[in-house]
Amino acid sequence: MPSLADRSADLVIRRARVRDDAPLTDIAIREGRIVAVATDLDVDAVQTLDVGGRATLPGxxxxxxxxxxxxxxxxxxxxxxxxxxxxxxxxxxxxxxxxxxxxxxxxxxxxxxxxxxxxxxxxxxxxxxxxxxxxxxxxxxxxxxxxxxxxxxxxxxxxxxxxxxxxxxxxxxxxxxxxxxxxxxxxxxxxxxxxxxxxxxxxxxxxxxxxxxxxxxxxxxxxxxxxxxxxxxxxxxxxxxxxxxxxxxxxxxxxxxxxxxxxxxxxxxxxxxxxxxxxxxxxxxxxxxxxxxxxxxxxxxxxxxxxxxxxxxxxxxxxxxxxxxxxxxxxxxxxxxxxxxxxxxxxxxxxxxxxxxxxxxxxxxxIGLRDYGIAVGNPADLVVLDGMRVDEALLDLPPRSWVIKRGRIAVTTRHCCELHRAHALQDTSQ
The missing domain is CATH 3.20.20.140 (Metal-dependent hydrolases)
Structure with a gap:
């Protein structure tokens, strides 16, 4: 199981709204799994995605x-x-x-x-x-x-x-x-x-x-x-x-x-x-x-x-x-x-x-998936909504801004509304 022991990650999602009653959260991902969920994570990441306080849910x-x-x-x-x-x-x-x-x-x-x-x-x-x-x-x-x-x-x-x-x-x-x-x-x-x-x-x-x-x-x-x-x-x-x-x-x-x-x-x-x-x-x-x-x-x-x-x-x-x-x-x-x-x-x-x-x-x-959700150790399958509150997801039916599959950005719609294959994505940190 990957860990954050050496303070490195493949992807860090910054300023995610995971819960409406909690501060904005960073999510660190390595080898397709979540390795840390905390505020203001001190971590070196190959790729960083700042979601600007948007509601973030399990995929x-x-x-x-x-x-x-x-x-x-x-x-x-x-x-x-x-x-x-x-x-x-x-x-x-x-x-x-x-x-x-x-x-x-x-x-x-x-x-x-x-x-x-x-x-x-x-x-x-x-x-x-x-x-x-x-x-x-x-x-x-x-x-x-x-x-x-x-x-x-x-x-x-x-x-x-x-x-x-x-x-x-x-x-x-x-x-x-x-x-x-x-x-x-x-x-x-x-x-x-x-x-x-x-x-x-x-x-x-x-x-x-x-x-x-x-x-x-x-x-x-x-x-x-x-x-x-x-x-x-x-x-x-x-x-x-x-x-x-x-x-x-x-x-x-x-x-x-x-x-x-x-x-x-x-x-x-x-x-x-x-x-x-x-x-x-x-x-x-x-x-x-x-x-x-x-x-x-x-x-x-x-x-x-x-x-x-x-x-x-x-x-x-x-x-x-x-x-x-x-x-x-x-x-x-x-x-x-x-x-x-x-x-x-x-x-x-x-x-x-x-x-x-x-x-x-x-x-x-x-469907038989026992470890699922935004928690350490779980698969990094996530969806970022173009809305600022989790409790308004069913009310607003907001567009999906990003979709993360196994720790890689599979879909980006907020800017270009285009479906990307994960293996073809460029590093957004560059």
Missing amino acids: FIEAHIHLDKALLARARPSVSGTLDEAIRVTGELKARRDRADMLERASRVIEMAVQHGTTTLRAHPDVDPIQGLLGVEVMLELRERYRDLVDLQIVAFPQEGLFKAPGTEALLIEALRLGADVMGACPYNETHWDDTVRHIDRVFEIAARFGVDLDMHADFADDTRDPRFAAVSQIARKTIEMGYEGRVSLGHVTSLGAVPPDQLGALVDALRRADIHIVTLPATDLYLGGRTDTHARRRGLTPVRDLLDGGVNVAYASNNVRNAFTPFGNADMLHVGNLLAHAAQLGTPADQARVLEMATTRAARA
Whole structure:
């Protein structure tokens, strides 16, 4: 672990506003990690960046995004706006297996995300007999192409189900062998509850075999009348049985919002005991939720406040960008956080601080990063906002002035609004 014992650093960020109730702070970085956080650091640096009191946060983490399906709205816009239509239309589009098109669309979204301060993404490419392994292969190529700018985790995601789509299991195993980082799941996309249970059991077995974490799409509905969309208890039990506490994330979980208060507490406690992470996806969930309601329309969010207050780790993410699932978005975590704060009524100063955590330190936990944040020893992944207060980030949605990835300036927008590859940057101290 690098230290500041010899008073030298690769990069020193001067006069950063890390906390609103503390003096401006210097951050020294060496070998991609933070080695000192203090006021008026006495250190010799190869490179110095004076941010002039701007709010400085850990780099944003996009904990759940579908890069392979992004920006498909122009090719096939939604007509009804329903989940069933989105799955059907996207299935037809992905059957084309157009590698060049997927590379171009996914690259555009990665660059959007990086310019908006995201330093890590967890992508969920579809793995099924329709698309085969194309999504995983493209993500592997992009992971290498953008490695100086962003870390890309790859989830092997069976969108079409396991038993409903024969041949998917073999493809998932091959995806993990190729280099996918995480085992995905979609247990509600089976034909009946028994296969949902089998789906859950099988993905745990495969994950354990390869020693990888699990990230499931789960309980994506407005109510719990269909047991396929009420699988939280089953997943929590299986997590503990397999010794996978802390290694399972669930995306959506919207039907949990329809559970009566006298039942919700037990489910929240089960998630807490299993140390399962919940990733709410407000743009998609709000757009698709309550479609069949004729009045008093439900808004389709997981009960974020109840989960947080119950000790469950919650993060948020974009999920989809401009396709039939979500026709909006620009991969900006502050925009999504602002939407979530409105929809989940997280508007007090304390709640807004929690929303920022849900895009940074809480999101890091949800994707398996245990040492994250502005502290000595942690990776030097940072975003400097063009605003002077941390507590106004969700209010002002300020431009991102600089993005730091592994201790190197990956993005500079305050002066030139241009994306730079980290290895091509000139030394700003000269």
